[in-house]
Amino acid sequence: MNKIIAISRQYGSAGRTIGVKLADKLGIKCYDSALLDKIAEKTGFDKKYIKESGEYTSSGSWMLSAIAGRDYNGHSIQDEIWNVQREVLIEIAEKESCVIVGRNADYVLDGKADILSVFIHASEEARIDRIVNDYKEVSDKEDPARKLRQMDKRRRAYCQLYTDIQWGDARFYDVCLDSSRFGIDKCVEILSGMYEVL
């Protein structure tokens, strides 16, 4: 089986950056935007839309999201994206060892690859600094702390809707790291050491 590092992460925790650097260090591919391309190709949906709908519930309330927008067969567009995403992840896992950021790859690929499941989090202070100054994803009108809470809530709800994993609960991951405590490079070093012993 191929060896896959599946990274789940809090919004603004640098989980994506860690994934990219880790893949680079290990000489394997990091699936992130490349994953979006594949899903977009299969579904015909816009990448921006998939980025949103394939990881976040469409509102703060997962119940609302679960009920809203379903057709007569009980399927929503979100379900459609979940299914295609699942197929794409399985194809990738069969093809190569890699890093996958987000998309609940740990759950989808359980039993289909040798998974190192990772959860990256960070202090609120570090995350606010990152989303405001690095990502520049906060408008002047938004409260960054509120944005963090909303985004995490939507990721948690999405995870709850489609998987048996309790998002952010240590028991469901091989390793969880506070990136603000260790820094990005040390996280990459730690995870790379773990990958070697998989």
Add this chain to the structure above:
Amino acid sequence: MNKIIAISRQYGSAGRTIGVKLADKLGIKCYDSALLDKIAEKTGFDKKYIKESGEYTSSGSWMLSAIAGRDYNGHSIQDEIWNVQREVLIEIAEKESCVIVGRNADYVLDGKADILSVFIHASEEARIDRIVNDYKEVSDKEDPARKLRQMDKRRRAYCQLYTDIQWGDARFYDVCLDSSRFGIDKCVEILSGMYEVL
């Protein structure tokens, strides 16, 4: 400030063994039974009783435990042990760098030492094997899986009663590791590498 590795752990996850081996590797002390001695000395209570009451609620229900056994000032014996335990932990932190297993040391010593907070967990299978074959803490009449659940529930409830930490929630720890995934020695190696960069 002294550097302290505070280990919280699921019952049967080998967190204690990892703590002992880690302290040995780093050439520092591991406070575990030594901590019980100090608390016993200060309170006059039996070590066995302190072992139980200083980390576990006295019943499966933390509400019941919080209400039961209180004197007219609202203090229970459990509160008394918590207070002495707190004093002992602070004394240790002021004296030396060390490993402390359990006792919510991460919460108590926040700001009083340079803390590496760790949560160790493991698969149910590995934990059952450990408590039945290594600890020999399961009688023939007991269901080991049920015992795991009960012990964890009581540790979580105790943590909830006395601290602001959500037991086992990754966000509250610097690092969480699945000891059944990596093995005890690899966990020791990982944590020892983290201690060096504290």
